[in-house]
Amino acid sequence: MERFVEKGGKRLRYGFTTGSCAAGAAKAAAIMLLSDEKISTVSISTPKGWELSLSVENARVEESSVSCMIRKDAGDDPDSTHGMYIGARVKKTKEAGIRILGGEGIGVVTKKGLDQPVGSAAINSIPRQMILQETRTVIQETGYQGGLEVTIFVPDGVQRARKTYNSRIGIEGGISIIGTTGIVEPMSEKALLDSLRVELNVIRNNGSHQVIVFPGNYGRQFASDHLDVSMENSIKIGNHFGEVLEMISDLKFQEAVFVGHIGKMVKLAGGIMNTHSHHSDARMEILAAHAGACGADKELLQKILSSATCDDALDHLKKDGRMKPVMEKIMERIEYHLRYKLGQELDLKLLVFSNDHGILGWNPSAFSLIRELYPVAIVGMGPGHPDYVLPKAWEALEDAEVLIGGRRHLESLEGRLQMEGKQKMYVEDGLSGALECMKTFHKKKQVACLVSGDPGFYSLTAYLKRNAPEVTFRVVPGISSVTYLFSRLQEMWHPADIVSLHGNNEFPLDRIRSAPVCVLLTDPKNTPGQIARILLDKGVDRTMIVGEDLSYPQEKITRCSLEEAKAMGFENLNVVVLIDEKILPGYPG
Numbered sequence: 001m002e003r004f005v006e007k008g009g010k011r012l013r014y015g016f017t018t019g020s021c022a023a024g025a026a027k028a029a030a031i032m033l034l035s036d037e038k039i040s041t042v043s044i045s046t047p048k049g050w051e052l053s054l055s056v057e058n059a060r061v062e063e064s065s066v067s068c069m070i071r072k073d074a075g076d077d078p079d080s081t082h083g084m085y086i087g088a089r090v091k092k093t094k095e096a097g098i099r100i101l102g103g104e105g106i107g108v109v110t111k112k113g114l115d116q117p118v119g120s121a122a123i124n125s126i127p128r129q130m131i132l133q134e135t136r137t138v139i140q141e142t143g144y145q146g147g148l149e150v151t152i153f154v155p156d157g158v159q160r161a162r163k164t165y166n167s168r169i170g171i172e173g174g175i176s177i178i179g180t181t182g183i184v185e186p187m188s189e190k191a192l193l194d195s196l197r198v199e200l201n202v203i204r205n206n207g208s209h210q211v212i213v214f215p216g217n218y219g220r221q222f223a224s225d226h227l228d229v230s231m232e233n234s235i236k237i238g239n240h241f242g243e244v245l246e247m248i249s250d251l252k253f254q255e256a257v258f259v260g261h262i263g264k265m266v267k268l269a270g271g272i273m274n275t276h277s278h279h280s281d282a283r284m285e286i287l288a289a290h291a292g293a294c295g296a297d298k299e300l301l302q303k304i305l306s307s308a309t310c311d312d313a314l315d316h317l318k319k320d321g322r323m324k325p326v327m328e329k330i331m332e333r334i335e336y337h338l339r340y341k342l343g344q345e346l347d348l349k350l351l352v353f354s355n356d357h358g359i360l361g362w363n364p365s366a367f368s369l370i371r372e373l374y375p376v377a378i379v380g381m382g383p384g385h386p387d388y389v390l391p392k393a394w395e396a397l398e399d400a401e402v403l404i405g406g407r408r409h410l411e412s413l414e415g416r417l418q419m420e421g422k423q424k425m426y427v428e429d430g431l432s433g434a435l436e437c438m439k440t441f442h443k444k445k446q447v448a449c450l451v452s453g454d455p456g457f458y459s460l461t462a463y464l465k466r467n468a469p470e471v472t473f474r475v476v477p478g479i480s481s482v483t484y485l486f487s488r489l490q491e492m493w494h495p496a497d498i499v500s501l502h503g504n505n506e507f508p509l510d511r512i513r514s515a516p517v518c519v520l521l522t523d524p525k526n527t528p529g530q531i532a533r534i535l536l537d538k539g540v541d542r543t544m545i546v547g548e549d550l551s552y553p554q555e556k557i558t559r560c561s562l563e564e565a566k567a568m569g570f571e572n573l574n575v576v577v578l579i580d581e582k583i584l585p586g587y588p589g
Contacts, residue, residue, distance in 0.1 A: 017179025046182025105157020111170025380478020
C-alpha cells in the first residue's frame with residue numbers, strides 16, 4: 001500500500017487491517033466462484049473512504065468452493081499480525097443470503113462484553129459489514145440468485161494468537177478479525193511522540209492555554225456527541241500518557257481536559273502511564289481492588305477478575321449497587337496520578353465513560369463540561385412518607401451530590417439512601433431559599449431539590465421558570481397530597497376545584513361558593529379552624545374533611561361540620577376538602 005503520512009519529520013506508510021484482508025479475500029473468492037474467472041488483484045472500499053487494491057494469493061478452485069488469501073500489510077506500524085495470511089473460502093448455498101463463519105485460526109468469543117456474542121467467531125461487526133458489502137456487490141454484478149457461505153481462516157492463527165492477549169480477554173483458539181476504518185495508521189513510537197510534541201507546541205504557540213486530550217477515537221467521538229467542548233485545541237495521544245503529561249507540564253498549559261474510555265483510563269488509577277496492552281493489562285485487578293475497598297465480597301471480586309472487559313465488570317458492580325462508589329474511588333486515583341505529573345496549579349478536567357454505561361465519573365472541575373447533561377432534578381417527594389416516593393425519584397437522589405430541601409424531607413432519607421459524600425442544604429425560607437441554593441451549586445455539582453407532593457402541582461416548577469431561567473432542570477414527578485387523600489376517600493377528584501392558600505393574601509370565597517367540591521392546600525396562617533371561622537362568618541355552610549399527616553403512621557382523616565372544625569386543633573401538615581352537600585349529598589361515598 002503506497003499511502004504515507006508525515007509524523008515527526010518522518011514519512012510513514014499506512015497499512016490495512018485484518019478486516020480489509022478478510023473482505024478482500026471474500027470478494028476475490030466470490031468473483032472466481034461466480035464468474036469462473038481467476039484474478040490476481042481485487043479492489044475493495046474501506047470505511048475510511050479509501051479504495052484498496054489487494055494482491056490475491058494462493059487461490060484454490062475446488063468443485064463446490066473457491067478459496068484465496070490476502071497477506072496482511074501493517075505498513076510502518078509495529079503490528080504483530082504484519083505479513084500474516086488471511087483467507088476466505090466461499091461456496092454456494094441454496095438458501096438466500098450470506099453467512100459468515102470462522103474457520104481455522106479464527107478465535108471464538110468465550111466471555112461477555114466483546115464485539116460479538118459468546119460462542120461466535122471473533123470477526124468484529126465492521127469487518128463483517130465489509131465482507132457482506134463486497135460479496136453482495138459480486139452477487140449483483142454476476143446476477144447470481146442463490147446464497148453464499150463465507151468462511152474466514154488464518155493458517156497460522158493459532159500460533160499468532162499465543163503472542164497476543166486474546167485468551168485473557170476472552171478469545172480462544174485463534175486471532176480476531178478487527179478494524180474500524182479498514183486502514184492501519186502507522187504508529188512508530190518515537191515518530192509518534194515527536195509528532196505529539198509538535199502538535200502540542202502548535203496548540204500552545206497559537207495562544208491557547210487549554211488542551212483537550214483523547215486517548216483514541218472513542219473519546220473524541222464521545223466528546224463531539226455529548227460535551228460542550230471545541231475540538232480546535234484537541235489531540236489524540238494513543239497510549240503515551242506519561243510522555244504527554246510531561247509535555248503538557250513543560251509547555252505550561254493552564255488547563256488540560258482528559259476524556260477517555262474506561263478501558264484505558266482505569267489503568268491510570270494504578271499509575272500505569274503507557275496503556276497499551278503489550279505493556280500492561282491490570283484493568284480487572286484495579287477495578288477489583290477498588291471494589292474490595294468499597295466492601296465487595298469474594299464472589300463479586302471473582303466475577304470482576306473473570307470479566308473480559310471493563311463494561312462486563314461494571315455490569316457486575318452495577319447489579320451489586322457498587323458501581324458509583326467504585327468509580328468515585330477510581331476517579332480520585334486517576335486524578336492523583338495525573339496530578340503527580342502535572343502539578344497542582346493546572347486546571348485539570350477529567351471525564352471517563354464507557355460505551356455501555358455512558359458517563360462513569362468526573363472530577364469536580366469537569367462538571368462544567370457536562371452540566372447540560374445533568375440538569376437540576378426537581379424531585380417530587382410525594383405526600384410525606386418515603387414509601388410513596390417513586391423509584392425514579394430515588395434514582396435522582398442517589399445520583400445527586402447536593403440535596404436541597406426542608407428538614408422533614410432530608411431527614412426522611414436517613415437509612416434509605418447512602419448519604420456519604422452528599423452535601424445537604426436545609427432550606428428554611430421556602431421557594432426563594434431553594435432557588436438561591438440551586439443558583440449556588442447548579443454549575444458545579446449534580447443537584448436534586450426535594451419538594452412536597454408533585455413539583456408541577458402548586459410547587460417549585462413555575463416559580464423556577466419565572467425567577468431563574470439560567471438554571472436548567474428536569475422534573476421527577478411525585479404523588480400529590482390531593483391524589484393521596486382522594487385515594488384514601490376512594491373517590492374521584494377531577495370534579496374538585498383545587499386552590500392553594502400558600503402565601504395567598506386573598507381568601508378564595510367565590511371559588512368555594514361556586515364549587516360543589518373544593519380542595520384547599522393550607523398553610524400555617526390558613527388553618528382548617530381559620531377557614532371554618534371565615535366561612536361561617538360569611539354564611540357559607542359546608543362539610544369539611546381534613547387529612548392530617550397523610551401517608552404517615554399517625555395519619556388522621558376527619559369529617560366534620562364547620563362548627564366542629566373551628567373548635568378543633570389540627571396538625572400543620574393537612575389538606576382540606578369542602579363539600580356542598582346540597583349539591584352532592586353523601587359525597588364521598
